[in-house]
Amino acid sequence: MKKGLIQATDWYERLVHWMLAISCLVLCFTGLGMMFKSFNFIANMMGGLVVTKYIHNFTGLFFGVALFLAIKMWWHEAGVFEMPEDMEWMNAAGGYLWHVDKVPAVGKYNPGQKMFFLAVAIFGAIMVVTGIVMWFPLRFPTELVRWLFVLHALGFAVIFPLFFVHLYMGTIGSPGSAPAMFTGWVTRAWLKKQHHKWLKEMERKGKLVVSGEEKKV
Amino acid sequence: MKYMELAKLIDTTKCTACRGCQIACKQWNEMPGLKTKQLGSYQNPPDLQWNTWTLIRFQEYVNKQGKFSWLFRKDGCMHCTDAACMKVCPSGALHHTEFGTVGIKSHLCIGCKECMAACPFDIPRYNDKTDKVYKCDLCVTRLREGQQPACVKSCITGAITIGGKETMIKKAYARAKELGGDANVYGDKFVGGTHVLYVLNEKPEVYDELPKYPTVPFSIVLWKDVLKPFSLLAAGGVLAGSFLHYIIHGPKTPDEDTATKKGGGE
Amino acid sequence: MEITRRGFLTLTGAVGSGITLSSLGINLIPTKAYAEELNKMNRIKIAKQTTTICCYCSCGCGLICSVDKQTGKIFNIEGDAEHPINEGALCAKGSGFFQMTEANEHRLRKVLYRAPGGTKWEEKDWEWALPRMARLIKDTRDKNFIKTNAKGEVVNRCEAIGHYGSSNVDNEECWLITVMSRTLGLVYIDHQARVCHSPSVGALAESFGRGSMTNHYVDMKNADVILIMGSNMAENHPMGFRWVTKAKERGAKVIHVDPRYTRTSACSDYHVPLRSGTDIAFLGGMINYIIENKKYFNEWVLNYTHASFIAGKDYYFKDGLFSGYDAQKRKYNKDTWVFDKDGRGIPQRDMTLQHPRCVFRLMKEHYSRYTLDKVSSITGVSKENLLKVYEIYSSTGVPDKAGTECYALGWTQHTVGVENIRAMTIVQMLLGNVGIAGGGINAMRGEPNVQGSTDQAILYHILPGYMKQPSASLDTLEKYLTKYTPVSKDPQSANYYQNYPKFFISLLKSFFDDKATKENEFGYNWLPKIDDGKHYSTMHMFDKMYEGKIKGFFCIGADNAVSSPNTGKVRKGLEKLDWLIGENIFDNETYQFWRAPGVDPKKIKTEVFLLPASASMEKEGSISNSGRMVQWKQKACDGPDQCIPVGEITIKIMRAVKELYAKEGGVHAEPILNIYWDYLDRNDCYDALKVAKQMNGRFLKDTVIEDKSKGTKTEFKKGQCVPGFGNLQADGSTCSGNWVHCGSFTADGFNNMAKRGKDDPTGLGLYPNWSWVWPVNRRILYNRASCDVNGKPWDPKRNILEWKGDKWVGDVPDGPWPPMADKEKGKYPFIMQRDGLGAFFGPGMADGPFPEHYEPLEGPLAKNPMSGQLINPAIEIFSSDLDKVARASEEFPYVCTTYSCTEHWCSGALTRWQSWLLEAQPEQYIEIADVLAKEKGIKNGQRVKVSSVRGTVTAVAMVTQRLKPFTIEGKTVHQVGMPFNYGWLFPKNTKDDSANFLTPTVGDANTFCPEYKAFMVNVTKL
Secondary structure, three states: OOOOOEEOOOHHHHHHHHHHHHHHHHHHHHHHHHHOHHHHHHHHHOOOHHHHHHHHHHHHHHHHHHHHHHHHHHHHHHOOOOOOHHHHHHHOHHHOOOOOOOOOOOOOOOHHHHHHHHHHHHHHHHHHHHHHHHHOHHHOOHHHHHHHHHHHHHHHHHHHHHHHHHHHHHOOOOOOOHHHHHOOEEOHHHHHHHOHHHHHHHHHHOOOOEOOOOOOO | OOOOOEEEEEEOOOOOOOOHHHHHHHHHHOOOOOOOOOOOOOOOOOOOEOOEOOEEEEEEEEOOOOOEEEEEEEEOOOOEOOOHHHHHOOOOOEEEOOOOOEEEOHHHOOOOOHHHHHOOOOOOEEEOOOOEEEOOOOOHHHHOOOOOOHHHHHOOOOOEEEEEHHHHHHHHHHHHHHHOOOOEEEOOOOOOOEOEEEEEOOOHHHOOOOOOOOOOOHHHHHHHHHHHHHHHHHHHHHHHHHHHHHHHOOOOOOOOHHHHOOOOOO | OEEOOOOOOOOOOOOOOHHHHHHOOOOOOOHHHHHHHOHHHHHHHOOEEEEEEOOOOOOOOEEEEEEOOOOOOEEEEEEOOOOOOOOOOOOHHHHOHHHHOOOOOOOOOOEEEEOOOOOOOEEEOHHHHHHHHHHHHHHHHHHHEEEEOOOOOEEEEEEEEEEEOOOOOOHHHHHHHHHHHHHHOEEEEEOHHHHHOHHHHHHHHHHHOOOOOOOOOHHHHHOOEEEEEOOOHHHHOHHHHHHHHHHHHOOOEEEEEOOOOOHHHHOOOEEEOOOOOOHHHHHHHHHHHHHHOOOOOHHHHHHHEOOOEEEOOOOOEEOOEEOOEEOOOOEEOHHHOOEOEOOOOOEOEOOOOOOOOEHHHHHHHHHHOOOHHHHHHHHOOOHHHHHHHHHHHHOOOOOOOOEEEEEOHHHHOOOOHHHHHHHHHHHHHHOOOOOOOOOOEEEOOOOOOHHHHHHOOOOOOEEOOOEEOOEOOOOOHHHHHHHHOOOOOOOOOOOHHHHHHHHHHHHHHHHHHHHOOOOOHHHHHHOOOEOOOOOOOHHHHHHHHHOOOOOEEEEEOOOHHHHOOOHHHHHHHHOOOOEEEEEEOOOOOOOOHHHOOOOOHHHOOOEEEEEEEOOHHHOOEEEEOOOOEEEEEOOOOOOOOOOEOHHHHHHHHHHHHHHHHHHHOOOOOHHHHHOOOOOEOOOOOEOHHHHHHHHHOEEOOOEEEEEOOOOEEEEEOOOOEOOOHHHOOOOOOEEOOOHHHOOOEOOOOOEHHHOEOOOOOOOOOOOOOEOEEOOOOOOOOOHHHHEOOOOOEOOHHHOOEEEEOOEEEEOOOOOOOOOOOOOOOOOOOOOOOOOOOEOOOOOOOOOOOOOOOOEOOOOOOOOOOOOOOOEOOOOOOOOOOOOOOOOOOOOOOEEEEEEOOOOOOOOOOOOOOOHHHHHHOOOOEEEEEHHHHHHHOOOOOOEEEEEOOOOEEEEEEEEEOOOOOEEEOOEEEOEEEEEOOOOOOOOOOOOOOOHHHOOOOOEOOOOOOEOOOOEEEEEEEO
16 A cells, blocks of 8 residues: 555445445346336346345345444434535535635535435435335335335435436546545545545544554554 | 227126126136135125135115115226236236236236235235235136136126127116116226226215225326436436536546645644 | 127137137237247147036036046036026036036045944945945845835835935936835935925926926026015026026016025015015915906916816815814825816816805915915015015016016925915916916926936935835735826816826836836836835934934935934934945035044944045036926046946945845845846946936837827837837836936937037027927926917917917927817816816815915914914924924024025035135124124124024124014014035034034925924024
């Protein structure tokens, strides 16, 4: 590893993220395979629709566990808005959509990320709950089940597009971000650009971990 | 190639509730008889089941004038034109046949049970051993050979008949007119017109388990006709938007000069 | 356009022809596109297809079995679209026919044996069982044979062996059973007809001359008014109701008179509830109404009935009793029930109907007592409803209207069963409704071949073809023939039974062939004789069995432990047997009586053989539906494993017995050694056609028959079939196992019973070329009464017969003679009656020449509102310790009736083993009025206790608005009802047992049909 890289995430954060992400992707694609007859080919690639159904259902449980861990882990950091800075950032669209001279400094997670987290947390939970009901629809009143279909579809309609935003922003949309979730080590430059406030906080608290340097006692 | 759209007409006023149809259906479709209990009614099994695709419902009814009658209604799939079950079926197991009926290809059914919630008449039934859903398919294999469905053939009094849809609708209305009173035709006016029609002696709301104004549920319409297309559009929109953003606005890259700054210990 | 029933599954094999399909506007889809979905249809297209007839209610519906040519097994059974009665339709039981095949795991497949004291069945085989059974039969017979009775008369009978069954086997098998039991010397011979329609035979024969349904099912479509009383037709004769529906479509009115509002009531125009057991009161009121309001068809009554006959001066009726009653013996001396005769010996007549003792006036007087008030108070029917029914029904008393009555066990199963029916025959004759299309008395029989089994006489009191069973005092053939050959001096009375000797001697010849000669009175004295005035019906047999007097018992295709009355007594009787031989397709409560609830098998020493029989579609043969149609069934496949037809079992058992007698000798061995018994084929298997031809009759030598009236001479060769009973001889040159079957084959041996002609020239549903109807293919009996005295139809729109010039055109005329206006050659229309006329006054009845209302043996009243006679004065009262009665009792205050439902049949011994039917009606229920249930705190669906003074069962309460309480003689009387289709053996873990624990051992005064339909119970929470 290059010297001078700073640790952004520890192994647990990455593990939970990928548990969540992979299961979410599996759910989206198995779901797509079942949702549209024209996408049945996706299901067929996985061994048929019945297999797809089982994969979807059990992955959903796994997703539920991962989601719980993710929410538990990230809630106080990514689920809480700090005013008025977060509002200012949102008014500037974080500088992503038009040129802004000075974007307010961002902590560990910017409001965009916070909104994504909230969306996944809320709609993800909705997907799990509605998914379980859809797995055992005979045990619930019919009218309730029908509306839960709607919510489940709505959840997908929200999460799936937002996933692409997240994918863009985590890769080519923000060069330097990807390592945060793969190796866990990012460049100082990237930190300073994207999460200046967090960098300063870590420095102030003495929590900064830099590769190639001994940890100070 | 010209296909004929068929309709099965059930004239409940001629039904003697002999259950010939209920059992002929089992005989033809090789469905078993399962253990039941006497619950104080001739109606048995008490409801449609995965192995009981048609059921005679018995209902004791006293009208406003105090006249008693024992109403019999042969329940089963209505074979809707706007079939909610077909709308939700992920695999295409539920499909329209060339006769306008709703067929069910068991080998494609994955047992998701969405059709059970969607159906406004509460018809499909699930078998947890085979993990599939079952319902009347109007004996499509018999129809293709020019044969009457098993229930139609077995009907002793001719209460169940089948023919071209327009012919049967005319026949139904003529019969309702002949009966007079509250007699009415049920089925042709909703869900795009069903391929199973009833002549009822009383208003539809009198009958057990018969919805007065059945429709494809609004929730299903919202799900399938609104949210589903929207989700793909939104995803597609985001992808397109991301591409446009990249080429127009460009990504947010870290500043080069800060990369060399030494960190820590300040 | 409407898709009508297709003849796809017919024998022609004309399958899926392009012409027929495209005429429906349906395009032919290339089959390969749907190959994977067409499995069953594809299999049917290449299958072997055979026809059969339904083995349940007696409508005689046609079915087609599809047999897989590779496996030889049936895989589909559905209706025969070409059959004129059902046209492809089937009720629940018929639709479920497939579950009678070997596909049903419960089918008996092996010979089973239960050793004395044994706790379970052991599997054996035929080789083991046949000699063992023959041994038991011979030993029991020889040990208990009675050569002379107490009076010293030669009787040659064995009372220690009883036989019951079956109305569920083919005609040929029934005939073999009759021959076997007679030659063995049995007298306790009976079967389901006894408990079903035995009263019909008695009543209809008395009124019209023959004891069977006068019209037929399809004919009902021709009626203007249909009275369904004594029947729950839509449930128990569903296909009959098809034709009622067709009548309704033509504008007919349908009236259902029944204690319960049933599925029949739901489809009728009117439901009129009446208390069970009060039908004579109801009909008496109708007769009164018809006479008082002059609704009768005067010309018909005058010419075709004996209304004008004058009764003897010593005849009277007073306070419920007719002249000649002996209260000690509970019997009538009928010497006063006669007609005045003129010098020629012909009954005197008063055509003005004014003579005070003419039948018409006597009848008018008798029924004037049945006022609306009286009738309403007895029956619980409102006066309004009474008048409504009387008005509507009597509107058919005009030439251009037809009224028909459909009844079944609701009328027969009473102590006044015969008289219930007689009352309706009076109504129908007053209205001129007999012999016409859409009229008549439709006695709807209950089993698939009970008409046949009655014709073949598996009954103690008759021999095949309604010949009379010889009684002990008739010790010579001559005495016997003299007694039973009626003599009429009236040249216009055809009196067809004057040919009795021809029928009887041909019958004897069919039993013994060339061993029966003039010298030995054709074997007359080889047959057993019953004692004069004594009876050997089912109830008598079980009474004797309970006393321990019956050692051996054949129970074939039946389940007495569930279906016989007072089943507690019946089961105790079975426990005393030395041996029981059962033949059936499923096991049942009778065959396993030794481990019934509360029985210790170790204490029961009975040897039980349960022989696996082939089911109805697994054998060839004929069965007769209620409309006398004798339909030939094809064999679809063999029965599974060791199963063989009952006919074959009968032949082989008798053969084994005969061999023993040949080897060892024995008591009164002649009939057994001399029996003609060649009915197996080269492979030692049952040959139904051989038996059928014997029943039809054969010429035993070359014969020339001369017809003087036509001036013809026809030659017949030895061995040829007799083509009609007019050719039978009294000199021993012909044999005929049953003269009414004569004509079922042509002289060349063509089987008329298998014909499938679909033409119906009159459009009235006669179908003259479909199958064969007895007698001589005559579809409507007494049809000459559908024309006036000149032979012109009363109603040109219902022309079934017309005299044109010099012959009758239409249906086979009931008697080829010219109409009675021809004083020289013409005959009266009721040719089987001695006097040639319909009879209002019936002196042949044991309980009176006119029907009179008596209360059931066990009823709610202590006094009969009509007279001082509470119960039928001529019924036999059984008096064992298990024959208790509780009349007008507070402990048992509800009138109960028992019945069947569409989904089950009789004892349920066939239908309870079929999962489709059992699913639809799984457990015994008792129908209780909602007001009564509320009173007793009983909830719908709750199991309750039902008890009578004789026994107790449980059932699930079905609380319903379809039953309402009656007001009888000022007090409220509740009616309840339950099916008798359930028993303890199956389904496993059932809480049910037979409703017949509740019923009494008592029956009709003439024919001993048990009173299952009116007795008293209590219903309480468990």
